[in-house]
Amino acid sequence: MDNVCFQQRLRDLETRVRKWKFLKLGLTEVRLRPRDRRSTSVDQKHKECSSTSSSPQHQRPNNIGYLTSPMERKFTPLTMKPSPSRRDTEKDALEFEFLEGCKKSGTLDIDGVKQAVDPNEIHIIGLLGSGSCGVVESAMVRSKLMAVKTMYKNDNKENLKRILRDVRIMSLCNSPFIVTSYGYFMFNSSVKICMQIMAACCEKLLRRIYHSKLDFFPEFVAGHIVYSAISALDYLKEKHSIIHRDIKPSNILFDDSGNIKLCDFGISGFMTDSMSHSKSAGCPPYMAPERLTIETNSKYDVRSDVWSLGITVYQLVTGLYPFPLNDMEFTTLTIIANLNLPSPSLKKETTRSFSPLFIEFLDFCLRKDVRERPEYKQLMKHDFFLDYDPASGDYYKLKTINGNTNQVADWFNDIIKRSKTEDELKPIPNTPCVN
């Protein structure tokens, strides 16, 4: 290998590792900062209620830096700090969008009625989950049970971008396969999105199943997940030119009636020419090979989400992440990105049997070479997808065979009954720990 080629390869590898480390250290640190945790208290919420009028630009930054470990702070070179005289126009635009958003803050659409709600009327009941950007809690607002996602604003531009994207996209969407937003509240240092409450995400369900030694997701549930997720992703693409970019088990939710919906648009992107041009971080273990390669990671399309859905479904039906994780993280990404190494396939699965249609469908989703991977419209013509389409006769046949009106709801409620809530927090070996 000549020297130029070797140097290029080294830079490539270094960038990939830095991206993953950034996600794991940087964003996770933000989630765990005690200062942020404190601000979830009811007192803090009340303090913030009247704070939307003052400009966030005149505030002191509420954190010292994005990477918050003392080591990282100590060694941040001074030259990395932007000069105060140089204006960051993108950040100014984001702050402006934030202030504009404040105008609609507090107007909730509850059961078709738009109403001005005071933040004091949010009565938190308990924690539903937490992610890299905030916490989700159940709450009662004017007699309506809802999920309230609180995201903390800091001085970091990426953090602000992420919050605004989540708010904007949640407000735009109107699909039975996407969690409904009722509205939001914007404060100086945090944002709350009020949304439809769901019963559990696939990640929690998988943990319950694993620790209670139950059977992993059956094929028919995987079929409903595929149908709902692809319908949601196709809606986002066709109606709003949006690519999700963060498909993984924790972002696919079930309600008690067996409905399956997508959530979390914090790192979604708007596409131009059907391509995404942003390098925003996603969750590396679920990222498509083309997103892990330096030459292509700034230009990719919806087929990257098809890959992430394939990995997610593979994991749900087998209980296993299909790549080795017990090695260095870097090695996992290299195996995914190497097109010469084979893709995972349910064909090789020995402990459970799946229909040839399902195996073929997942093989299509998991084609490493993006040029060979189908887009949504092609997947929607596949017989496995059509079997779960309510407009197709086969779906109803499936229901009658089992003499059951809602098999997914029955399966879901049975898992909840036979497993323990505390298992939702226990990780599964050899599976990415993303929340």
Ligand SMILES: Nc1ncnc2c1ncn2[C@@H]1O[C@H](COP(=O)(O)OP(=O)(O)OP(=O)(O)O)[C@@H](O)[C@H]1O
């Ligand atoms: N509407 C909802 N109803 C019930 N639970 C929810 C709802 N939305 C989210 N959750 C729970 O909260 C968890 C975290 O939510 P979310 O993924 O939106 O946060 P996040 O900070 O954007 O996370 P990350 O980016 O790490 O995926 C979810 O995995 C899910 O378990």
